[in-house]
Amino acid sequence: MRAGLFIALIAAAWLGGQVQESLAQKRLPASPSETGKALRKESTPRKETGRSADPYTVGFVTGTPQCTEFAIAQDIATTLAGGQETGPRGEVALRVLPIVGNGGIRNVLDVLTLAGADVAIAPVVLVDRLREARTFGDISDKLTYIAPLHIEEFHLLARLEIRSLSELSGKRVNLGDDGSAGAILGREVLNRLGVKVSESNLGPEAALDGLRKGDLSAALLVSGKPLSFLTQVSQLDDIHLLPIPYSKELLQQDYLPSTLRHQDYPNIIAAEASVDTIAIKSALFAYNWPSGNERFRLLEFFVQTLFARFPEFLGDAHHPKWREVNLAALLPGWQRFRPAERWLQQQSGGEAALRKAFGRFLEGKPTANPPDREELFRDFLRWRERNPDK
Structure with a gap:
């Protein structure tokens, strides 16, 4: 966490002038009660291209630390910082710099505006x-994707x-920073499910403090599980995870059903x-x-490096x-x-080959009492290290 905050502060200092200038010219849209109305059309x-950017550093906008x-x-x-040859002064050909966003509209706006x-x-x-509402005009040719x-x-x-969920009606509920995925989509989900709340827009730390003090009845966090931030929560805080029912009629088009389990959060799920x-x-989006x-050319090098080293991210250290x-x-x-598409088409390795190799690995495993998938995958990665040509 300290390392993440340190990187974020460096990014903020480096891009601070650009962020202020950009947001002075383009303010984030307001957030009315319906998502469609919230994403109003703007110019x-x-x-930004006039200010020179580091030709070896990819700026990576993400959510809060x-x-x-x-x-x-x-x-x-x-x-990606490891395994590269360094120059005489320790410089590398590729660096990735995480930049703190809000996980929502700010992420998209930063990619559209900051050099x-x-x-x-x-x-x-x-x-x-954002594309359909033309919130920032036609962004179809300004954004591209690298991979889901x-x-x-x-x-x-x-x-x-x-x-x-129904007991939250009329209660104070934190949905996250204004413009974040939690604020926009959380508001939409609650409205679709007929739950009218008094909305608050605090950051994660302030929201957790509000829950403990009783100033908030609930707080929404939208992020991939397991969320390390939730290790701060325990059953002794009188806080629990509230179910959100999945309704095919109301949510199927845009949302997926999912489940949070004890192994995800052993501190708050029995x-x-x-x-x-x-x-x-x-998805990982990029400026076109x-x-x-x-x-x-820098982004092309980033994609080639990321894709080629993708199997490394599947181990326990990540x-x-x-x-x-x-x-x-x-x-x-x-x-x-385009370079991502070419890489996927040209490489005999990558994800498709990894899955085939995993299938060959499974053929040699006993069918009775198989280990859970994560343990099996760890065995597979160790097998790949011993059998790189298979």
Whole structure:
């Protein structure tokens, strides 16, 4: 966490002038009660190009330091930093710099405007809405995607006396920073399910403090499980995870059913217990730099390096959400970054070969009492190290 905050502070200092200038020209949209109304049309933002950016550093916009998406960005930054040849002064050909966003509209806006912001993790449904509502004009040719990522679960923390979603009606509920995925999509979900709340827009730490003091009845966090921030919560706080029922009629088009289990949060979910919730898909989006631009060439190198070293992210040292990622998966309605598409088509290795190799590995395992999938996958990675040609 300290390392993440340190990286975030460096990023903030480096881009601070650009952020202030950009947001002075383009303020974030307001957040009325309905998502469709919240994403109001505004003039198309311009990408800053006059100010020179570090030609070796990819700016990676992510969520707050408490979220899993920031941990994913840190995984990429630290892994790609290793294994590179350094110059006479210790310089490397590729660096990845995590930049703190809000996990929602700010992530998209930063990629669209800041010269040093190249890629961002963002919820697919939210980016789709921004495009459809033309909130920032036509962004179809300004954004491209590198790969779909993992799903982000809705974590609804509630005071112990709140036992069902309907009991939150009229209560004060924190949905996260204004413009975040939690604020926009959480508001939409509650409205669809007919639960009218008094909305608060605090950060994660302040929201947790409000829950403990009783100033809030509930607080929503939208991020991939397991969320390390929730290790701060215990059953002694009189806080629990409240189920969010999945309704096909009201939620099927944009949301997925999911489950939070004891192994995800042993500190607040009892053994053998589980909590039903909903989730959204996330993806790694990029600014669609012109092919002759130096940022395009840097992004191409980033993609080639990330894809080639993708198997490294599947081990125990990295976040479990990496095991949900399928680099070759498609994102309907969006154009994939051209070098990423070429890599996937040309490489005999990558995700497709890894899955085939995993299948060959499974053929040699006994069928009786198989170990759980995570343990099996760890065995597989060790097997790959011993058998690199298979």
